[in-house]
Amino acid sequence: MGSAEEQPVLKIAHQMSMDSGWRTDFVNQLGARILNSRQMRLPDDMADGCSYFMEVMPGLMVLIVDFTFHTSIEFTKLASQDEFCIVYFDLSDKISLHQVNGTGHQVGYKSKLGVGIVDAALKSTYIPAVGERMYSFRLLVSKALLKKYFLGNMSALMVERTFDGRKNTIFFYSHIKSPTWLALNQLKDTSYDSPSFELMLRGVTFKVFGHLIEQMSETGPVIVRQITEVDAGQVLKTQSYLMEQLQDNFPGVDFLAEMAGMSVSKYSDIFKKLFKYSPKQFFLREKMLLAQVLLGSGDFGSISEIAYELGFGKPGYFSRLYKNMFDEFPSAAFKIRE
């Protein structure tokens, strides 16, 4: 079992590109093997599982990363010169419960946002958990293709500005919509060796891309913002922090702004641009979404227990907030521990 302090044994820096050229880095640095042009496997002692990479139409590639790692590896995706975005769908459990051995006491919930769009021009680092199945469904979308879908909704000038690679990087974070989640969940259970897998993957990819385009065009240009890479990175750090604090009280915007190393007004502004909500609204929303999952989990004996678990001193206050957001009292969703 790995602990948080353990240093990754291996480090790899790799390219990402719209063609399959990026895999060379994995072959050369980690000894990965390419099977039937689309699948890539890592050496058995490193990881089980595979990745799957395929073009579904010009400007749209799909990449599935489905591994259970046996050893800790740090992956660094280098900044890419190509003009494209990477859309990440994380299908790992929305919430992981960390249990302290022996006591069975839950010490923390880490909630993840399901979908993110990141400009390929950004460098990023990721260390997957050891011994857990990591399942990430990714779309690589050329900016030219995205632009095509937004020409209908935005003025031509706005489109030009938004997708100008020299000036902007693109971000969008959200929860996965139900139809997308169901499609991905079904795909996750389908064997890569099934003869109908490839056709199904095409079906899933077009569907997921369709939902994404719909979702982005509903929110319109709001989601695509002009923020510098450094600022966005700092604010994203505070967002991850918030997601790990869902059992506690809101730490306050002053604290968060300091963490991000910027003024409160600048911080609040960027946060809102990235996540649509103010930091506090965002935090409460996430808390309530977590509450909803806990209420249906059947792990608790009463609603008050859940309220306390989520850091509310007064269960009545929790119920009111919950009602405000979901238009019904927690009791409607509550499943008692058997």
Next chain:
Amino acid sequence: MMKIVTHRFGVETAWIAEMAEAMGGELDGNFTLVPEVHTGTRYTLSINEDITVLLADVKYHQDVLFKLRNKESDFAGIFFNLTEGESVHIIDDISRSVGRWDYNLAIVDAQLDLDYLIKAGSKSYNISIFVKKKMLRLYLERAGILKDVLSRIFDGKQNTIIHYDHMSSNSWHIINEFRQLTPGGVAYDLFLTSTVYYLLSDYLGFLLSREIIIGKIESGDIFRILASQSTLVKHLGDAFPGIAELAAEALMSETKYKTLYKKITGFTPHAFFMHNKLELGKELLACKQYTVAEIAFKLSFTTASHFTELFKNQFGMLPKVYVNSL
């Protein structure tokens, strides 16, 4: 008065404008407008160099006889047909009723002349996929069933493909989900493309999973099982009627009924019924008019938590979570 439309199909799209003219209509982007013949949506989309799809979601105002006379022979048509009303496929003077509760899936070689008769007042829902034969062969070959399928669905003597079948329950749900969308939205073509690939994938899986024995079941029995399936779908709001009652209605012994049901539909009667109940539950949730408890009651679940539990088992997420992330 019956209208006669002589036309052709193809993966290449020159036929679309010709057909619109033959029907007395006109093109508007991907739409073909023929208000005198039918109202609704007739929409074509070229997906890539190997696949083109025609969607017809229309109500006919006059009897029409479509005479399909293809020029190209390098493709096959896969027809998914959910028409309610009278429609008939005629090949070489052999007529087959097609539509939701009859043969609702056909794969027909471009080389064959096909007449399709549809009556005024019929509500037609067709997804017709035109696929290059070389692509079909490639997928079948990769699946290792080319020879088997060739002997079953290709006519060896004439070297043509022709096969009538009943689509899987899954295909039906794929189409039903797509049907809820309004044509012309920003992502409409993406969803149509997705639907086509899902249907092809499901059809391939279907060919793979079904035992060859199905060809040996007497057609009367097949129709009695399908009629039984149709009864179940019409009564999703009720409790499961029980095998004894269903078997009696289908004029079979319980054992024969259960065995044939599984062979033809791939489900046991109860599993089929629950699966469809929960799909309907999902549809009701998506329209956001009812609470989980109300839907559980509508669908005759004993308790809301029983519904919740089965929903979670089938779809992997709680009904509440599903609604809130729509």
